[in-house]
Amino acid sequence: MADSEWQVYGQRQVYGSPWVELWLADVEVPGVGRLDHHVVRMPRASTTAVVTDDQGRFLLIYRHRFITGRWGWEVPAGWADPGEAPAAAIAREVEEETGWRPGQVELMTEYDAMAGISDAHFRSYHVTGCTRIGEPTDISEATRVEWVSEAAVIKLLVGGEVPDGPSHAALSYYLGPHRLSHTVH
Incomplete structure (x- = not known):
């Protein structure tokens, strides 16, 4: 064919x-x-971030999504404003949603979330070196913001407690190909 x-x-x-x-x-x-x-x-660039610290923990937010009627854990995410670079957008989103200011923002991967019906293109970043600056300024984003161990993140993924597709993709990519690509020489 x-x-x-x-x-x-x-x-x-x-x-x-x-x-x-x-x-x-x-x-x-x-x-x-x-x-x-x-x-x-989707007229604006979509971004997600896997935020980790030097203790191997992940910064997650817990929230309700009215469209699906589900509660779940997510990574910080959002859209770039017109003229804003996607890396700058995710740094802003991490700070607004969590109260932690990113130190380093590194692109991990890009993907088309639903290529059969949508042009929704996501850029997933790995964010490190965060500094606590206070409470989240966008209080509509989460009911809880927590640092979670890697073992707990894996349990959340396997247990269906990360129902958000972009969050699931970003965490899974980080735990698999991203880390493997940094250890294989």
């Missing part, structure tokens, strides 16, 4: 806001034919 791409004949916006856009694309799918396909576009 030869490689083939979907042919796009046009797109029109159905809904738009500063947070999300819904588009309808007129596409031809190889072997299927022509059809309308929904596309969810």
Whole structure:
């Protein structure tokens, strides 16, 4: 079977806001034919951070998500403001959501969260060297902010207590490929 791409004949916006856009694309799918396909576009860069300290702990937030009706642990995350670099955005988000100011911000990985229907592109960072500056300034983000041991993070992941996809992806990537890539020579 030869490689083939979907042919796009046009797109029109159905809904738009500063947070999300819904588009309808007129596409031809190889072997299927022509059809309308929904596309969810995210107009701002999405960022997440795995924040660790020199004791091997992870800084997590505990919050409720009304859309899914679930409570769970998450890593700090957010969107870049217009003109703001994603690394600067995640540093700002970590500080606002946790009350800890990042020292070093290192890109770990990038991925497309739902490539079949959305252009939501995430950049996941590893943040270290944080300094406590006070209480979180964005109190809507979490009911708790805690430093959690690696063993506890693994239990949270395995136990389904990190239901947020970007948080799950960032923590799993850090615990696996990121760390392995820093130990393999």
